Amino acid sequence: MRYHDTMLATVTRLSMIGFAIVTPASAAPPTSTAKPVEDAPAEIPAVPYLTLALARDPSVHKDLGLKPRQIDKVQEAIAQVDEQFWQLRDIPVKKCAAQLDLLYSKLMSGLKRELTPTQFDRFQQIVLQGRSWKALVSAEVAGTLKLSAEQLTKVQSALKESLKEREVAEKESAGKSSGSQEQTRARLRTAETKRFMEILTTKQQADYRNQLGQPFDFSRVTQVGCVAPELRDVTAWINSQPLTLEKLRGKVVVVHFWAFGCINCIRNLPHYQGWHEKFAGQGVTIIGIQTPETESERQLDKLQRNVIERRIEYPVVFDAASENWKAWGNNMWPSVYLIDKQGRVRNWWYGELNWEGAKGEEYFRKRIEELLAEK
DSSP: EEEEEOHHHHHHHHOOSSOOOOOOOOOOOOTTTTTOOTTTTTTHHHHHHHHHHTTHHHHHHHHHHHHHHHHHHHHHHHHHTTHHHHHHHTTOHHHHHHHHHHHHHHHHHHHHHHOOOHHHHHHHHHHHHGGGGGGSSSSSHHHTTTTOHHHHHHHHHHHHHHHHHHHHHHHTTSSHHHHHHHHHHHHHHHHHHHHHTTSSHHHHHHHHHHHHOOOGGGGGGOOOOOOOOOOOOOEEEEEEOOTTTTTTTTTTEEEEEOOOTTTHHHHHHHHHHHHHHHGGGGGGEEEEEESSSSGGGGOOHHHHHHHHHHHSSSSSEEOOOHHHHHHTTOSSSSSSEOOOOTTTEEEEEETTTTTTGGOHHHHHHHHHHHHHHHO
């Protein structure tokens, strides 16, 4: 079981943050089985996913001065790659690097086509700021700054040192107030800036600052995983007439994947039913997608009986051909996803919500309340 918030937050945790990006205060406590994305030291897939996250964000659009027509065109460019990026999120980088490269190139071509040269240059500055100190070891930045082999070695060591410091700080600040956590993050950012800048010559420092441009406030970025994949090829609906996520826009939606013979799934079911009972009248829809794992779970009558026996009252989808499982790039029973009023995936969790003391149910309940309060 692994906790995941959004891809931007994942990128945030993987970056050595020397500027403005911070780990979201709303993030749930990590569980004992949580682990970073594979190949964490590399900038792939960080750069493609960070670029995608920033390209869709209203605060970035405002900074770039995009006109309404440009925003629509940018969203169209994102829509061409969004679901494919989403489906690759948990695949080891070595197995999907070529696909990521193609998607990233397609996204960048679309953005370059719709933005003016000035806007595109500024967007690249914002992405570079988001990459933070890890960008120093990338070929384009190291080459532009003309970093020596000795400097690159020092940067790599500094990255490891900063990562260790952040891991220690996260453990020590767990449970403390948001103000105290922000003070810790500010202290770490200051220390990191000093550490990395000391590696660069005076000219390199000036050149790097020039590449970065004016500081961008990343705290304004809304963390989004993707536009939620539409429900498709449903074998049967239980407890409901057919629904679409598009028609549910304006509501907060919880989608969970399960199989009725899965004990870990069964342990999560009371939580979903509890959310249904608490929030259904407030604009929240729970949808359970039963994707079979065993032959027994492929029998509709058994699923129908199980829904009754488990006293499940919210809509249940029978995903007999696993088409929704594939569309979501899902790989674990159970998994739960939280979708905001605009139809965007904002948070997700793999496995039992309260596994070995994890407070996943409490975290998701609070996130549901936060999304209900969003305009």
